Amino acid sequence: MMDAILHHLETLRDQPLWRAPPEALRVRFREPLPQGAASLEAVGQTFLEAILPYSSGNAHPGFMGWVQGGGTVAGLMGEMLAAGLNANLGGRDHMALEVEQQVLAWTREMFGFPAEASGLFVTGASQANFMAVLIARLRALGPGVRAAGLAGAPLIAYASRAVHGCVGRAMDMAGLGAGQLRLVPTDAAGQIRLDVLAAAVAADRAAGLRPFLLIGTAGTVDVGAIDDLDALADLAAAEDLYFHVDGALGALGVLAPTLAPKFKGLERADSIAFDWHKWGQTPYDAGFLLVRDGELHRRTFASEAAYLTRAERGLAGGDWWPCDYGPDLSRGFRALKTWFTIKTYGAEALGRVALQTCELAQELAALVVAEPELELLAPVALNIVCFRYRSADADGLNAEIVADLQIAGQVAPSLTRLDGKTAIRAAIVNHRTERRDIETLVASVLALGRTSSQRRVA
Numbered sequence: 001m002m003d004a005i006l007h008h009l010e011t012l013r014d015q016p017l018w019r020a021p022p023e024a025l026r027v028r029f030r031e032p033l034p035q036g037a038a039s040l041e042a043v044g045q046t047f048l049e050a051i052l053p054y055s056s057g058n059a060h061p062g063f064m065g066w067v068q069g070g071g072t073v074a075g076l077m078g079e080m081l082a083a084g085l086n087a088n089l090g091g092r093d094h095m096a097l098e099v100e101q102q103v104l105a106w107t108r109e110m111f112g113f114p115a116e117a118s119g120l121f122v123t124g125a126s127q128a129n130f131m132a133v134l135i136a137r138l139r140a141l142g143p144g145v146r147a148a149g150l151a152g153a154p155l156i157a158y159a160s161r162a163v164h165g166c167v168g169r170a171m172d173m174a175g176l177g178a179g180q181l182r183l184v185p186t187d188a189a190g191q192i193r194l195d196v197l198a199a200a201v202a203a204d205r206a207a208g209l210r211p212f213l214l215i216g217t218a219g220t221v222d223v224g225a226i227d228d229l230d231a232l233a234d235l236a237a238a239e240d241l242y243f244h245v246d247g248a249l250g251a252l253g254v255l256a257p258t259l260a261p262k263f264k265g266l267e268r269a270d271s272i273a274f275d276w277h278k279w280g281q282t283p284y285d286a287g288f289l290l291v292r293d294g295e296l297h298r299r300t301f302a303s304e305a306a307y308l309t310r311a312e313r314g315l316a317g318g319d320w321w322p323c324d325y326g327p328d329l330s331r332g333f334r335a336l337k338t339w340f341t342i343k344t345y346g347a348e349a350l351g352r353v354a355l356q357t358c359e360l361a362q363e364l365a366a367l368v369v370a371e372p373e374l375e376l377l378a379p380v381a382l383n384i385v386c387f388r389y390r391s392a393d394a395d396g397l398n399a400e401i402v403a404d405l406q407i408a409g410q411v412a413p414s415l416t417r418l419d420g421k422t423a424i425r426a427a428i429v430n431h432r433t434e435r436r437d438i439e440t441l442v443a444s445v446l447a448l449g450r451t452s453s454q455r456r457v458a
């Protein structure tokens with residue numbers, strides 16, 4: 001099985017990026033609960049024949065859909081060893097927690113956070129953003145909110161219209177209401193409009209509401225725009241707002257010295273959500289939340305339970321129990337695959353990959369601009385390019401092009417909508433993507449656009 005998965009990774013470029021799972025195969029999987037045993041070899045064989053060839057393709061060099069990382073062999077080894085160890089990182093006294101704390105320490109170093117900052121692995125930035133909303137809620141209302149609930153407190157949060165959908169859902173799940181998140185318009189660069197933001201905060205205060213949380217985005221999901229984080233930090237300080245940054249796709253850009261200046265102000269955030277499984281190239285899943293005020297973080301989640309009593313000595317010792325810092329009690333060893341990735345390749349290499357994907361995005365944008373049949377739909381701030389094939393029925397045509405590309409299995413962008421227009425969105429995240437992949441993308445979009453337009457005219 002190990003040989004087969006390594007061979008798979010070595011030959012990715014020769015395989016189709018994606019194949020629709022055949023119906024017969026799906027049917028073969030639908031079986032009653034197996035009562036008896038099967039040989040591990042036979043089960044592994046089923047994986048190799050029926051699951052591996054029909055994966056979602058994000059490890060493939062031509063994958064540019066959504067925003068997904070490519071994974072690495074070091075990460076694979078870390079994940080395999082973690083599974084063998086079967087550690088539970090909810091707490092207690094064992095070396096695995098030392099590894100997670102080491103990654104936390106590196107994270108503090110990367111973002112210029114103080115020694116008392118806390119943090120931990122979570123599934124992804126969706127969960128990290130949700131936890132940040134809960135921390136901000138506790139900061140605004142005090143620890144009593146955990147027992148009493150909101151009791152009608154009119155808390156209002158602010159983010160740009162380009163904020164990821166998980167933030168509205170986080171407000172919903174926190175009991176605050178998605179409707180209490182003000183979505184502030186963006187400017188031509190995709191950054192939050194500071195004038196409109198300041199006016200909205202003032203208007204809400206005047207109306208007797210209670211602004212409590214400002215969320216900046218470091219890399220918007222549609223176009224990769226980075227809010228003016230320094231200006232947001234100033235406003236948050238002046239208005240006594242908790243300042244959280246959703247850096248899911250962008251924050252690890254600080255590892256590239258030439259990209260780092262774009263993130264100025266990130267070091268002033270009260271918390272940062274980001275994903276090692278995107279630009280960090282760690283296998284799924286590996287989200288992270290970093291919190292400046294570790295004590296506020298702990299007070300938001302820690303609970304007492306007799307069966308979790310800490311001891312002076314023995315296995316129930318240890319002074320860092322991650323279950324005090326998030327909603328999960330049992331937790332896997334996500335830290336190991338991330339630690340393997342960072343140790344094996346080094347932070348500089350991760351930064352070089354981030355920079356390389358941004359350079360490819362600039363090259364792609366230049367290829368698009370050079371083709372009169374194509375239209376660039378947004379400025380390229382980081383590693384995401386939104387464009388489309390020009391046509392009278394551009395929305396329908398570009399949606400068809402993207403589906404055709406995914407089915408052809410060489411390069412796979414995804415779709416989004418910008419200012420009411422359907423856009424082909426190429427997010428270059430994978431370390432395996434090369435110049436020839438973006439050339440293939442442009443050539444294929446042109447070819448599909450031309451045949452499709454001719455068919456439509458006919």
Ligand SMILES: *Cc1c(COP(=O)(O)O)cnc(C)c1O
Pocket residue numbers: 067123124125126127164166217219220221246247248249275287
């Ligand atoms: C990917 C992404 C998220 C969601 O992160 P998950 O790891 O998928 O939960 C949130 N915000 C932004 C900006 C993202 O790019």
